[in-house]
Amino acid sequence: MSFRLYIVPIVRNTRNERVPKYFGDGQTTVASDWSGMDYGLEDWMVVGGDLTVTEDAAVVGMPDAFAVPFDLSAALTSPQVTAVQNKLEAINVPAGWVNTSLKWIEVVRSVLGMFTLMQRYHGLHGGNGVFTGGVALSTTIGALPVAVRNDFTAAAVSLGLNVSGITGTTTLRQALKALADQLSQMAYHFGTVTL
Amino acid sequence: MALPASDAFTRANENPLATGNWTQVPSMGFLQLLSNAVEVQSVGSDGCQYWNPDTPSNDQKSQITVTTLNTDTNKCVGPAVRCSTTVQSFYMIRALGPLGATATFKLYKMVTGTATQLTTATKTINAADALRLEVSGTTLTGYIAGVSQATISDAALASGRLGIFIFVDVGVPGDAVADNWTGDNLSASDTLFAQACL
Numbered sequence: 001m002s003f004r005l006y007i008v009p010i011v012r013n014t015r016n017e018r019v020p021k022y023f024g025d026g027q028t029t030v031a032s033d034w035s036g037m038d039y040g041l042e043d044w045m046v047v048g049g050d051l052t053v054t055e056d057a058a059v060v061g062m063p064d065a066f067a068v069p070f071d072l073s074a075a076l077t078s079p080q081v082t083a084v085q086n087k088l089e090a091i092n093v094p095a096g097w098v099n100t101s102l103k104w105i106e107v108v109r110s111v112l113g114m115f116t117l118m119q120r121y122h123g124l125h126g127g128n129g130v131f132t133g134g135v136a137l138s139t140t141i142g143a144l145p146v147a148v149r150n151d152f153t154a155a156a157v158s159l160g161l162n163v164s165g166i167t168g169t170t171t172l173r174q175a176l177k178a179l180a181d182q183l184s185q186m187a188y189h190f191g192t193v194t195l
Numbered sequence: 196m197a198l199p200a201s202d203a204f205t206r207a208n209e210n211p212l213a214t215g216n217w218t219q220v221p222s223m224g225f226l227q228l229l230s231n232a233v234e235v236q237s238v239g240s241d242g243c244q245y246w247n248p249d250t251p252s253n254d255q256k257s258q259i260t261v262t263t264l265n266t267d268t269n270k271c272v273g274p275a276v277r278c279s280t281t282v283q284s285f286y287m288i289r290a291l292g293p294l295g296a297t298a299t300f301k302l303y304k305m306v307t308g309t310a311t312q313l314t315t316a317t318k319t320i321n322a323a324d325a326l327r328l329e330v331s332g333t334t335l336t337g338y339i340a341g342v343s344q345a346t347i348s349d350a351a352l353a354s355g356r357l358g359i360f361i362f363v364d365v366g367v368p369g370d371a372v373a374d375n376w377t378g379d380n381l382s383a384s385d386t387l388f389a390q391a392c393l
Contacts, residue, residue: 010311013312019311019312020312023315024315033315033316035314035345035347036313036314036347037347037349038313040351041306112348116350119349119351120353122351123350159350187334189347191314192346194346
């Protein structure tokens with residue numbers, strides 16, 4: 001068919017490894033090749049692949065999956081803004097900035113920037129994800145546990161991001177978006193497709 | 196020693212694999228050298244060891260040749276990059292049999308003991324094919340016999356050593372065997388070549 005992006009939950013396979021639901025071992029709906037980027041240790045992944053018509057319909061029909069339109073050059077419609085905001089906010093990805101003036105590729109790249117930051121955080125912090133122990137998007141940087149705050153900042157710095165605008169009163173929602181905006185020129189690879 | 200580094204495993208058996216030159220990634224199983232090739236030390240233990248004499252740059256490549264990959268989804272071999280010396284973290288290719296046109300090529304990351312699958316593709320992998328994993332910044336590219344197969348983005352691990360990963364969940368250690376490892380820093384020409392392949 002054509003390359004498409006999907007947001008799906010991460011589940012565990014029989015080896016207790018994290019795999020994207022509907023794509024990974026033991027959960028196979030999709031036999032086609034795929035590649036994905038996780039939201040750090042948060043159990044969600046953006047998966048890209050050129051699925052068959054049947055596979056695409058199966059994933060699209062899953063209530064916990066979100067399929068991004070094939071055409072990433074189009075601007076979002078108002079219903080699409082609502083739908084993607086609801087999905088992203090439900091999985092702790094800030095989305096209040098999404099509006100009808102944006103194209104899907106711009107939304108996708110901002111989201112993947114946040115995923116990149118959270119991946120580096122996971123690599124530095126290990127252990128649990130950020131959104132545990134009552135931490136939410138509305139939590140301020142100053143209210144984060146010290147180790148989480150330090151590793152979150154270190155993750156941004158290690159990616160070469162400017163953290164001077166991030167203060168103790170900045171919310172995670174604001175920080176994730178502001179830092180991801182600095183990754184707007186990064187190339188994101190999904191197998192044989194680069195965004 | 197200095198990079199590039201290599202190990203043809205042509206010497207007496209070692210179990211575990213050459214402690215000194217090869218060091219176990221923390222909390223991972225050992226590999227062993229048997230009959231001039233390398234395989235997992237024991238069934239049911241994921242083996243990953245890194246090349247100890249050299250600290251590569253953050254942009255690096257690791258390559259291993261597939262010798263044996265018997266039919267089963269629970270057996271694999273592959274090179275590893277950015278292997279941590281302190282925690283259970285690294286990137287790896289997992290080539291799964293059967294050898295031939297229906298082999299499976301996967302990229303995984305292991306981050307402080309948590310494995311995440313990042314890509315999967317059905318590929319042709321034959322005996323004596325070299326599997327190479329290159330990492331440059333947040334871009335990982337896997338190769339079979341010198342041909343780029345998949346490129347992905349991941350930012351979890353920024354640095355580490357060069358290594359080898361093998362597991363056999365069922366069967367015998369000899370069900371997944373590799374040989375002729377090489378490792379090096381990624382050169383400018385490697386990066387340009389990878390970009391040209393995209």
